[in-house]
Amino acid sequence: MDHKTGAKINLKDSYQKLEQVAKQLYPDSKVVFRWNTEDCIPLDKIPYIGEFSNLWPNVYVGTGYKKWGMTSSNVAGNIITDKILGKENPYEEVFKSTRLKPIKNHEELGNMLKEVGHSAILNKLEKIEEYTKDVKQGEGKIVEIEGKKVGVYRDKQGEIYAVKPYCTHLGCELSWNNLEDTWDCPCHGSRFTYEGKSIYDPSIKDLERIQTK
Numbered sequence: 143m144d145h146k147t148g149a150k151i152n153l154k155d156s157y158q159k160l161e162q163v164a165k166q167l168y169p170d171s172k173v174v175f176r177w178n179t180e181d182c183i184p185l186d187k188i189p190y191i192g193e194f195s196n197l198w199p200n201v202y203v204g205t206g207y208k209k210w211g212m213t214s215s216n217v218a219g220n221i222i223t224d225k226i227l228g229k230e231n232p233y234e235e236v237f238k239s240t241r242l243k244p245i246k247n248h249e250e251l252g253n254m255l256k257e258v259g260h261s262a263i264l265n266k267l268e269k270i271e272e273y274t275k276d277v278k279q280g281e282g283k284i285v286e287i288e289g290k291k292v293g294v295y296r297d298k299q300g301e302i303y304a305v306k307p308y309c310t311h312l313g314c315e316l317s318w319n320n321l322e323d324t325w326d327c328p329c330h331g332s333r334f335t336y337e338g339k340s341i342y343d344p345s346i347k348d349l350e351r352i353q354t355k
């Protein structure tokens with residue numbers, strides 16, 4: 143049940159659908175654990191393998207395997223070994239990590255940065271309850287307050303947590319993940335707890351909390 147990180151969908155359906163499939167295939171099976179994970183996918187969908195940068199010729203990288211890590215890591219092993227040994231590799235050009243191609247995924251690019259301006263200066267909210275009446279317990283959503291977007295989560299005890307809903311990597315607007323109760327970034331997959339703590343890179347900085355008391 144894969145989905146793009148930060149996709150605006152009801153993720154709770156995902157586990158249910160998986161359980162249904164498991165039950166069909168293995169009627170006696172039981173759910174013992176659940177987890178989800180992420181994978182890097184380059185914008186042009188081809189892994190980056192080779193020199194890390196034109197400026198650092200002896201540093202190599204293999205990444206962006208798009209779920210084909212067992213295969214692509216072998217390709218990376220071969221290409222990088224050949225490069226270190228000074229041998230030609232016919233696949234080197236395909237995966238070249240320093241390639242510069244026009245970015246075709248305009249939607250993704252358009253997402254980036256466009257909201258940064260919105261995040262300006264909203265550090266404290268006095269009457270948060272007034273603005274968040276329709277946020278149910280256990281629910282998170284983005285609400286607009288005084289012309290600014292605010293990421294709000296109400297916990298099971300009714301306590302409200304408010305953050306600036308913009309990724310601390312490059313500023314994309316975050317989406318609420320109702321499966322894990324996290325704020326997820328649709329651009330490069332960073333994730334944050336409802337309290338704003340950074341839990342998944344590339345972002346390494348926490349979200350700004352907005353005081354509500």
Ligand code: FES
Binds near residue numbers: 254310311327331344
């Ligand atoms: Fe959020 Fe890059 S902008 S991960």
